[in-house]
Every structure is written in structure tokens, then in C-alpha cells.
Amino acid sequence: MKRLLPALLVCLFFVQAQAQLTPFEKSSDKNYTATYAEIVSYYENLAKQYNQVKLINYGTTDVGKPLTLVVLSRNRVFDPALVKKQDKRVLLINNGIHPGEPEGIDASMMLVRDLLKKNKLPKDVVICLIEVYNIDGCLNRGVSRINQNGPRAYGFRGNYRNLDLNRDFIKADSRNARAFEKILNTWQPEVFLDNHTSDGADYQYVMTLIETQKDKQNPILAGYTSKTLSPELYTRMAASGYEMTPYVEERKATPDSGIVSFLETPRFATGYTAQHNIISYITETHMLKPFDKRVYATYDFMAHLIDICERDHTLIGELKHKADEQVKNQTSFALNWDVDWEHYDTLVFKGYAAGHKTSEVSGLPRLYYNETKPYTKTIKYFDNYKVTTSVDKPVAYVIPQAWEKVIDLFKLNNIVMHRLAHDTTLDLQMYYIGDYKTPQRPYEGHYLHSDVKLSPMQMKVKFYQGDYVVYTNQAVNRYIVETLEPQGVDSFFAWNFFDSVLGQKEGYSDYVFEDVAANLLKKDTSLRKKLDDEKAKNPQLANSARAQLNFVYRNSPYFEKTYLRYPVGRLLTDPKLDLQ
Numbered sequence: 210m211k212r213l214l215p216a217l218l219v220c221l222f223f224v225q226a227q228a229q230l231t232p233f234e235k236s237s238d239k240n241y242t243a244t245y246a247e248i249v250s251y252y253e254n255l256a257k258q259y260n261q262v263k264l265i266n267y268g269t270t271d272v273g274k275p276l277t278l279v280v281l282s283r284n285r286v287f288d289p290a291l292v293k294k295q296d297k298r299v300l301l302i303n304n305g306i307h308p309g310e311p312e313g314i315d316a317s318m319m320l321v322r323d324l325l326k327k328n329k330l331p332k333d334v335v336i337c338l339i340e341v342y343n344i345d346g347c348l349n350r351g352v353s354r355i356n357q358n359g360p361r362a363y364g365f366r367g368n369y370r371n372l373d374l375n376r377d378f379i380k381a382d383s384r385n386a387r388a389f390e391k392i393l394n395t396w397q398p399e400v401f402l403d404n405h406t407s408d409g410a411d412y413q414y415v416m417t418l419i420e421t422q423k424d425k426q427n428p429i430l431a432g433y434t435s436k437t438l439s440p441e442l443y444t445r446m447a448a449s450g451y452e453m454t455p456y457v458e459e460r461k462a463t464p465d466s467g468i469v470s471f472l473e474t475p476r477f478a479t480g481y482t483a484q485h486n487i488i489s490y491i492t493e494t495h496m497l498k499p500f501d502k503r504v505y506a507t508y509d510f511m512a513h514l515i516d517i518c519e520r521d522h523t524l525i526g527e528l529k530h531k532a533d534e535q536v537k538n539q540t541s542f543a544l545n546w547d548v549d550w551e552h553y554d555t556l557v558f559k560g561y562a563a564g565h566k567t568s569e570v571s572g573l574p575r576l577y578y579n580e581t582k583p584y585t586k587t588i589k590y591f592d593n594y595k596v597t598t599s600v601d602k603p604v605a606y607v608i609p610q611a612w613e614k615v616i617d618l619f620k621l622n623n624i625v626m627h628r629l630a631h632d633t634t635l636d637l638q639m640y641y642i643g644d645y646k647t648p649q650r651p652y653e654g655h656y657l658h659s660d661v662k663l664s665p666m667q668m669k670v671k672f673y674q675g676d677y678v679v680y681t682n683q684a685v686n687r688y689i690v691e692t693l694e695p696q697g698v699d700s701f702f703a704w705n706f707f708d709s710v711l712g713q714k715e716g717y718s719d720y721v722f723e724d725v726a727a728n729l730l731k732k733d734t735s736l737r738k739k740l741d742d743e744k745a746k747n748p749q750l751a752n753s754a755r756a757q758l759n760f761v762y763r764n765s766p767y768f769e770k771t772y773l774r775y776p777v778g779r780l781l782t783d784p785k786l787d788l789q
């Protein structure tokens with residue numbers, strides 16, 4: 210027995226060590242990503258073993274499973290309010306939004322274990338990590354990414370509603386998105402990371418990086434990320450053996466023509482987090498590199514990010530505070546951006562020579578990259594964006610309570626809202642929707658509007674008791690303005706939240722209205738003049754009886770004022786309101 214005991218202990222230790230290996234590590238060829246069941250049980254085992262980790266479920270996902278957040282806290286504080294009180298930073302890491310791009314899932318499992326096992330959790334940074342965000346897609350395992358070099362099987366991009374969750378952060382159609390927003394607004398991280406795999410051109414790098422587009426990012430945060438954090442991540446990753454380049458979005462067919470910095474508008478995870486003044490990154494490992502290298506690169510990136518956040522925790526906290534204060538007082542807000550093709554930078558790029566040969570499929574020329582011909586050359590980097598649309602914020606927005614989804618999302622995003630104490634007629638600015646473009650076919654379950662033209666009009670509008678007043682003096686002003694202004698690229702209007710105002714409710718029968726209109730024109734000389742002036746300018750109108758009748762109708766008291774009127778009002782002054 211005495212002899213057996215040490216052997217038994219060694220054996221037990223071995224079993225435990227084995228149990229701590231991730232499914233990826235256990236696989237002989239390292240070409241395997243954990244299944245949903247394996248992910249869940251792996252973290253449950255860690256949580257049983259270590260008290261510096263806690264698993265917290267937030268809401269549910271479209272497939273009915275809860276969204277689980279892994280919280281790592283060195284001093285075992287798992288209350289977000291207390292974490293803030295203790296002046297700790299929060300780093301939020303998202304994995305598996307596209308489950309076919311699973312490096313973050315496997316790398317996070319290894320990293321969490323290593324941090325716990327080696328007692329290496331940072332002192333001043335609480336790490337919050339989503340095990341797998343698109344659980345629905347993760348369960349739908351297969352080989353749907355034809356171009357990707359492993360793993361052997363993986364989840365599907367669409368969730369249970371076939372949504373791409375990385376386009377869902379403003380419209381929040383999925384329960385996954387609403388659970389994510391709950392996590393984000395509960396923990397209020399200062400830094401966010403979203404792990405992905407890229408497709409597109411072939412080149413030498415295992416990993417590419419997207420950071421919040423600098424011209425879209427809060428300038429206070431952009432100063433730190435562009436001068437300190439990002440350069441240091443590039444340097445450290447190169448020292449780890451995973452030299453990175455900015456995400457490769459080719460200007461034309463291949464990177465030789467230059468690459469364009471990616472604009473993550475608010476529908477994307479990091480576009481949404483940027484609206485909350487959170488420093489944000491997306492890792493994009495390259496699809497053709499072996500899976501194990503992609504996993505290890507993701508592991509290293511996260512380790513470096515944690516390390517720098519720990520070192521700079523005081524500074525990052527100060528910058529977040531300053532950015533929040535600046536946004537509270539900011540008056541003008543950008544709503545859309547476009548690449549500045551004239552002002553570009555350059556970067557040294559390690560690519561593969563591209564060429565054309567005859568396709569065995571079509572007999573026509575096809576593109577290929579020759580991995581035996583690596584090159585290093587300087588290419589153009591179009592990383593400057595200019596604002597194409599902007600708006601001055603009002604003092605407050607007034608939102609009728611009828612628009613429940615807007616109200617629910619605002620509540621979820623911790624936006625301070627007041628309610629009118631009684632029915633109130635307000636003199637405020639309303640927008641009439643002049644024109645807009647809508648595609649023929651749906652995109653992510655919506656007919657996304659763009660190129661919205663507006664006619665602002667100062668007018669008196671009656672609002673009802675309980676309608677919402679949202680002052681624009683908040684740290685989340687960007688979320689408020691960019692979602693409520695119809696011209697915002699990812700505004701609620703763009704995503705069809707307000708489409709019912711685009712339909713006319715009443716009309717007339719020509720033969721009846723003819724007599725009414727004739728009387729109107731007799732009584733109202735200014736309307737007569739308005740019609741005559743318009744006819745003089747517009748021959749089409751002059752030649753159409755129907756168009757003239759419609760002109761009189763639209764300018765008559767019978768015409769509905771709510772048609773094409775965007776229902777959210779803009780208070781340009783600050784009247785004393787009776788609020789609940």
C-alpha cells in the first residue's frame with residue numbers, strides 16, 4: 210500500500226492534468242476545435258477547481274441555451290459594481306461569433322487554464338470572456354468553409370435564425386445580441402476583443418488585425434491606440450513569431466494594389482463597442498494557415514493584450530473617463546464615412562506573387578497566389594476616412610412610447626430616459642423623410658435603407674403621458690445619436706424600425722375630391738398661387754389633372770401630417786418639461 214500510494218497520486222495527477230488539456234490539445238493532429246458540449250464541460254470543470262473563475266449566464270440565445278460569461282478575477286470579486294469601485298479595468302473577449310472561425314474558442318480555453326494554473330491572473334484587470342457567442346451555429350457542425358485549412362469540423366456562420374450575428378448589434382434581432390448587450394452594459398469594459406478568421410487574398414501572415422477605424426474612434430482613445438497600444442501589439446506579436454499586418458481588404462483584386470482599412474460600422478461588434486467608447490480589436494487569422502498556428506497566434510495576442518492592459522490599467526481608466534466626458538459635451542456627430550482615396554499611407558507588406566493561369570474548370574483565366582514566390586514590398590495603405598454626413602445633436606430627443614423596441618434597446622444600453630408627466634404639446638424639430646434607397650432583396654432579414662434625405666421642420670406636436678425624453682448629455686451619446694438620426698449608416702430607421710411611417714393611411718376618390726379641391730382653391734388664394742407657381746415651374750404637373758389634384762390634397766388641411774414624418778422629435782431648445 211505504501212508503495213502504491215505515490216504511484217496512485219502520480220496517476221491521479223496525470224488524470225487531472227489530462228482533464229485540463231483542451232480537446233484541441235488532446236487531438237493528435239491539432240486540427241480539432243471543441244464542440245459546444247466540450248466547451249461547456251471544460252469551463253465547468255475549471256470553475257469547480259479554481260475559485261478565481263466564475264461562470265455567469267446572461268439571458269438566452271436563439272437556440273435556447275444561456276450565453277455564458279467566464280469571469281476571471283484575481284481577488285475573487287465577481288460583482289461588476291464592486292469591480293468598478295475597486296478601480297479595476299474590464300477586458301471583454303468574444304469568441305465564436307462566427308463558429309466556423311473557432312481559434313478564439315480553443316485559444317481561450319487554454320489561456321484561461323494557464324492563467325489559473327500558473328496563478329498569473331492580472332491584479333488590476335478582470336477578464337470577461339464569452340465561451341462561444343453563436344451557440345446556435347456552434348451546434349450546427351460541419352465543413353461549410355470550403356476554403357479554410359482546418360479544423361476538421363466546425364460550426365456554421367448563421368445562427369438559429371440564420372442571422373450573421375456580426376451584423377446584428379444595432380437591430381438586435383437575435384436573443385444572442387440582446388444577451389451580449391446586457392453583458393457589455395453590465396460589465397462596462399474599457400477594452401474589447403473579438404476573435405475571427407479571415408478569407409480573401411493569400412499572404413505570409415498568420416494573423417491580421419482590425420482596430421476601431423481611427424477616424425471613427427473617439428480621438429482621445431485613438432491617440433492611445435494608434436501611438437501606444439496597437440504598435441506595441443504589432444511589436445510583441447512579431448517577437449512571438451506571429452508578425453501581423455492590418456486586415457487585408459484589397460483595393461482591387463490583390464494586395465499589390467493597396468489595402469483599405471476596414472470600416473466597422475455600428476452593426477459590427479467593434480462598431481457597437483466604439484459607440485460606448487471602448488478600445489476594440491478584431492483578430493483575423495488567415496484561413497490558409499494551419500489551424501494550430503492560428504490557435505497559438507490567437508493565444509499569444511490575447512496574452513499580450515492582457516499584459517499591456519495590466520501595465521496601462523491606470524492610463525486606460527483615465528482615458529475612458531476622459532472620452533466619456535468629451536462625448537457628453539460633444540455637439541457634432543459623424544453619421545457616415547468614406548475612404549479618403551487621396552490621402553493614403555504606405556506599409557511594408559509580405560505577400561505572395563499573384564498571377565493568372567488557365568482554369569481547369571472554365572478554361573478561362575483564373576487568379577492564383579504562388580506561395581513559392583514570397584515578396585516584401587511597400588504598398589499603399591488607405592487608412593484615412595472622411596466624414597460624409599454629420600449632424601448637430603439636439604438638446605434632447607422625444608420618443609413616443611409606441612416605439613417599444615427602441616425603448617427596450619435604450620434601457621438595455623443604460624441610457625438615461627425621462628417620461629413626460631402628462632400629455633404635452635412641444636414646439637420642436639421633426640424630420641420629414643424626403644427620399645431614401647431600399648434594396649430589392651433583404652439583407653440580414655431587413656431591407657436596409659440608405660441615402661436618406663430629410664426635410665427638417667419646426668412644428669408643434671402633441672406627445673402623450675409616458676413618452677420618453679432622452680437628453681444628449683450622456684457618455685453613450687454616440688449610440689443615441691447614431692441610432693436615432695435617420696441618416697446614420699446603421700440607424701434604427703435604416704434597419705426598418707420606423708417603416709410604418711412610410712405608408713400613407715388615407716386618400717381620396719378623384720371625382721369627389723375634384724369639387725372639394727375647387728372650393729379650396731377659391732377660398733384660399735395663397736394655395737391657388739402656390740399651385741400656379743408650381744405649374745409654371747413643372748410642365749409635368751401642368752399637364753396632369755391627377756398630379757394637380759394630388760398637389761392640392763397634400764397642401765390641404767385634410768392631408769395627414771404623420772405621413773413620412775419621422776416620429777422621434779428633436780428639441781433644439783431646453784424648455785422646462787414636467788417629467789415623471
Ligand SMILES: [Zn+2]
Binds near residue numbers: 307405406
Ligand atoms: Zn468572422
